[in-house]
Amino acid sequence: MPYICPICQNPLMQHQPSQGYYCSNKHHFDRAAEGYLNLLPVQHKKSKEPGDSRAMMRARRHFLETGFYQPLSESIATLLDANLSVESSKQILDMGCGEGYYSRQIENLCQNSKHFALHGIDIAKNAIFAAAKKQPNAHFIVASNKRMPYKNAFFDCLLRIYAPSNDDEIIRLLKEDGLLLIVTPGPRHLWQLKEFIYKKVNEHDINISLPKQFEQIETQRIQFNIKPDQENRMALLQMTPFAWRAKAETKNQIQRAQGLEIETDFILTLARKQHSVASHSE
Ligand SMILES: C[S@@+](CC[C@H](N)C(=O)[O-])C[C@H]1O[C@@H](n2cnc3c(N)ncnc32)[C@H](O)[C@@H]1O
Numbered sequence: 304m305p306y307i308c309p310i311c312q313n314p315l316m317q318h319q320p321s322q323g324y325y326c327s328n329k330h331h332f333d334r335a336a337e338g339y340l341n342l343l344p345v346q347h348k349k350s351k352e353p354g355d356s357r358a359m360m361r362a363r364r365h366f367l368e369t370g371f372y373q374p375l376s377e378s379i380a381t382l383l384d385a386n387l388s389v390e391s392s393k394q395i396l397d398m399g400c401g402e403g404y405y406s407r408q409i410e411n412l413c414q415n416s417k418h419f420a421l422h423g424i425d426i427a428k429n430a431i432f433a434a435a436k437k438q439p440n441a442h443f444i445v446a447s448n449k450r451m452p453y454k455n456a457f458f459d460c461l462l463r464i465y466a467p468s469n470d471d472e473i474i475r476l477l478k479e480d481g482l483l484l485i486v487t488p489g490p491r492h493l494w495q496l497k498e499f500i501y502k503k504v505n506e507h508d509i510n511i512s513l514p515k516q517f518e519q520i521e522t523q524r525i526q527f528n529i530k531p532d533q534e535n536r537m538a539l540l541q542m543t544p545f546a547w548r549a550k551a552e553t554k555n556q557i558q559r560a561q562g563l564e565i566e567t568d569f570i571l572t573l574a575r576k577q578h579s580v581a582s583h584s585e
């Protein structure tokens with residue numbers, strides 16, 4: 304079992320396959336009909352519906368499923384195939400997985416996916432509900448990336464694609480030699496969209512700070528242009544952290560612009576967890 308109790312941190316056990324989970328202190332967690340587990344106790348919630356809203360989740364799903372970011376999915380899949388040996392099965396966790404698009408892409412695109420056990424965590428229940436429904440063989444939970452209810456050193460690989468995370472938790476959950484793949488926006492990401500919104504567009508800073516104990520092993524920059532239609536432009540805008548700055552008039556301009564072509568720019572950073580000092584002396 305990969306999970307620990309979010310209240311007392313003891314291991315979670317399952318009553319029976321397809322049923323709820325419990326710990327030795329009798330904290331109990333139901334398994335939803337869609338197969339996901341809600342491990343976010345009310346006392347850890349800062350709002351009623353934390354994370355992305357249903358509307359944001361739907362906009363992202365519509366945009367991503369149209370295939371606009373396919374080259375990014377392919378690069379992620381290639382990196383995983385090349386860097387995860389398949390002598391044994393690999394536990395992979397997508398942190399802040401949203402509605403599970405990249406998890407599905409990994410299953411579809413990775414040559415080695417039959418050796419992968421895919422897990423996803425997100426604080427938004429509506430997103431996990433949608434993810435679990437679409438990918439019943441993956442393991443989804445509602446919980447925060449800041450406090451992830453998994454056992455120490457359970458994972459071979461952690462993914463962080465446009466989502467917040469916590470360094471101490473990343474170090475705790477990864478096995479030694481485990482991989483961390485981070486996807487962040489590159490300097491020119493969505494440049495033409497930003498030109499509608501900001502008087503002066505500034506390039507993103509691309510310096511990634513890795514958790515201590517991690518060594519960067521590869522970095523890739525992927526750039527390509529997309530030409531979304533009016534509906535997908537609005538969906539894309541809703542996915543961005545700057546959407547709230549756009550006035551109704553600006554949104555109209557974005558929607559009406561003829562043949563708008565938008566640059567995308569992604570930085571993929573792959574890092575490996577180093578052996579801790581303690582294990583060297585063993
Ligand atoms: C920009 S979206 C990215 C989703 C997905 N990785 C993708 O690229 O399609 C950020 C996601 O992080 C989730 N999120 C925000 N704060 C979180 C937290 N503290 N713990 C877990 N997930 C969180 C949101 O609910 C949202 O689904």
Ligand SMILES: [Zn+2]
Binds near residue numbers: 309310311326329
């Ligand atoms: Zn407990």
